[in-house]
Amino acid sequence: MTAFGLYQHQPISCPSSVTGDAGIFFLTLINTLFANQCQLGSKEDYPVDAATTLVDNDVFDFIVIGAGTSGSIVAAELANKSNSRVLLLEAGGYPSPTSDIPAFHLGLQRTIEDWQFHTETSNNSCLGFKNSRCLIPSGRCLGGTSTINSMLYLRGSKHVYNSWLEEGNIGWSYPDIFPYFKKSEKLEVHELLTSKLYGTEGFLPLTRSRLHQPVRNTILNSAKELGYKVYNHESQIGFFETLQTINKGVRQNTAKVFLGEYKTLPNLKIATESLVEKILIDRDLKEATGVKVNIGGKTITLYAEKEVIVSAGTINSPKLLMLSGIGPKEHLGSLGIETFHDIEVGKNLQDHLMFPIFTIKVNDSALKYLTQNPTEELYKYFANREGILSTTGLNNLIGMLSTKNHSTDPDIKIGYTFIHREDSYTLTQYKRIFNFDDSIFKSLGKANKFSHLLLVHITLLDTKSRGRVLLKSKSPHEKPLLESGYLSEDDDVETLLKGIRMVEKQVNTKSFRQISATEVHLDIPSCRSYKFKSDDYWKCAIRNVATTGYHLIGTCKMGLSIDPHAVVDPLLKVHGIRKLRVIDASVVPTTTTGSLGAVAMMIGQKGSELIMNGFDGIKH
Known part of the structure; x- marks a missing residue:
């Protein structure tokens, strides 16, 4: 049974009363389980919410917008390494208890902890989803998307980062950024500790789970049959179980x-349920001076004496810049927004595109046991944080492949x-989160x-295709338009097709035949005229059900001022506007092969140091 299956309705019968020593034992057990449950999603793990203490015209040294994967690190590092007054503003609230349970990560999508973005309709992609729109999850709570993602930790190919340097982004080659990955990491996998591949002194625990079922060995043995190597750590090409932030x-x-590590620092304030409506720009000085923020239905003005840092994510960061008059002049003008700086904000949107449901039927030999006792699994988790609920099953077993036979640069992940x-x-749940027809x-x-x-x-x-983020209106309370650009380049269809052929x-390997593996014919209405498994069928299927890989980047691209598409420079400062930086995944110029969470954390660590290097009186 899967983790979700544990929550199917079960008959419940309770004794009318419990008495004697056995009754005391029973009640102690129940109290223990309740106490352990209450530890999940505890607000005590985070700084106290200071939203109600903020008043109009309050002044800080730094204002960080967005307490997500990058912003939480930026605010924590700035507060810890200086006496600067740091304010962190987050539009969402505290994470729920459910978000702490690894097995329920899919269930967090389309909830209050998700911004619930979606793509605009297109003739090229998302055709098999309701309203022909792909749903785009993005975390809306403390921790941002690191609170709702699948917890995989994967750095990705070194060569991609080196290409950033080749474009002029000095300080962003892999040797340059490697220390910033390690700075966050606290590796807790014993067999990897001597490798020195990962950091051990950071705050972020990195662990690794393993599904002890025959299907795992089937996958790995089939990989070996096909000539791939199996590793006990992340590799450029091959199969392995990734580290996870569990x-x-x-x-x-x-x-x-x-x-949480610095929650008692007096110079660090966080404010939840605080939606920043606009960054304030001094027209004469061309510099950011503060923000207008809506807290509890009331809009107040807050000022930043040193810098405003935007860490609102790949969709909301360009939205906020454009609402503040920083973006394409023609687009802003069409909405009646005064333009302070005409720059290509919102362009260059990229994503890892995923074909999510290549489906295989297998027999009972894929499992050692067919079912799990739901009550037992719930007890294991709430009593000891063990069992299936403490993991994501097969989720962290992946293969990195190259359709071009490169030994170092994968272009497909399975x-x-x-x-x-x-x-x-x-x-x-799959139907709900993907919005299938x-x-x-x-x-x-x-x-x-x-x-x-x-x-x-x-x-x-x-990915070769590019999309863009646009404003729908000048209202900060309205979601932006997301033109994904998915599959606008035929090369992307061809590469995904090659990936399907590799699967x-x-x-067809001996290992998979032993579990009677058979491909399932997906009934996609607009693909019924094509023969199942033909190139035309798969190309049609790709345009119908390929969707986000959850790794959107690029809308505030990092690059030199001579790059017409660059929004920030290699110091992450917004071109043309002083005292304003963007520090999150939106600055990534080209897709990496890693998990975006790991990349965003690295950017948060490096970005905070770039800020500290620019101000006197900050400890290094």
């Missing part, structure tokens, strides 16, 4: 880890999800009625 069965988001027979709950969902349900399913997620890493070869 500690003792609990998610470790960046707000909990980094802000991952896996196992769904037990007749697990309608998990399939319903009913007929596509129906074909998955039909296959699951009689067979276990192995879903293979095939992700394009080297088909895996299905």
Whole structure:
């Protein structure tokens, strides 16, 4: 049974009363379980919310906008290494108890902890989803997307970072940024400690889980049959189990880890449920002076004497810059927004595009045991933070592949999800988070009625297509327009097709035949005229059900001033505006092959040091 399946309705019967020593033991057990449950999502893990203490015209040294994956690190580092007054503003609230439970990470999408963005309709992509729109999750709470993601920690290919240097971004080659990855890391995998590949003195626990089921060995043995190496650590090409940001069965988001470490610092303030409406710009000096922020329905003005730092994410950072008059003049003018600096904010949007439901039917030999006792699993977790709820199953077993036979640069990543027979709950979750058309969902349900399913997620890493973020209106309370650009370049379709063919070869290995692996024909209405497994069928399927790989970057691109698409320089300062930086994944110029969480943390660490290097009186 999957983790989601644990929460299917179960008959419950309770004794009318408990008495004697046994009754005392029973009540002690219940109290212990309740106490352990209350430790999840505890506000005590974070700084106290100071939102109600802020008043109009308050002054700080630094104002950081967004307590997400990068912003939490920036604020924590600035407050710890200086006497500067640091204010961190977050539009969302404190993370829920559910967010702390690793197995329920998918269930956080489309909740209050998610901004719930979606793409605009397109003729090229997302055609098989309701309203022809892909849903784009993004964290809206302390910790941002590090609070709702799958907790994978993957740095990615060195060569991508070196290409940033080749574009003129001095200080961003892999040797330059390697120390900033390590600065966050606290490796807790014993067999890797002597490798010196990861940091051991940071605050972020890095652990690794392993699904002890035959299907895991089937995947790895099939990889070996195909000539791939299997590693016990991250590799450029090959199969391995990634590290995860889980500690003792609990998610470790960046707000909990980094802000929590410095939660008692008197010079650090955080304010939740605080939506920044606009960055204030001094027209004569061309510099940021503060922000207008809505707290509890009231808009107040706050000032920053040193800098304003935007860490609102790949979608909201360009939105906020444009609302503040920094962006394409023609677009801003069409909405009646005064332009302070005409610059290509919102362009260069990139994402890892994922084909999420290449589906394989397998038999019972893929498992050592067919079901788990839901009550037992709940007890394991709430009593000891153990069992299936403390992991993400097969989620961290991945393969990094190259369709071009490169030995160092993968362009396809494959991952896996196992769904037990007749697990309608998990399939319903997939339908909910991806917004599948009913007929596509129906074909998955039909296959699951009689067979276990192995879903293979095939992700394009080297995306050629580009999209953009635009304002829908001048209202800060309205979501921006997200033109994904998915599959606007035919090369992306061809590479994903090659990725599908590589997975088909895996299905045809001896290892997979031993579990009776059979591909499932997805009933995609607009693809019915094509023969199943033909190139035309798969290309049609790609345009219908390929969706976000959750790694959006590039809308505030880092680059030199001579680059017409660059928004920030290598110091992460916004071109043309003083005292304003962007420090989050939006500055990434080209997609990496890693997980965006790891990259965003590195950017937060390096960005905070860049700030500190620019001011006197800050400890180094």
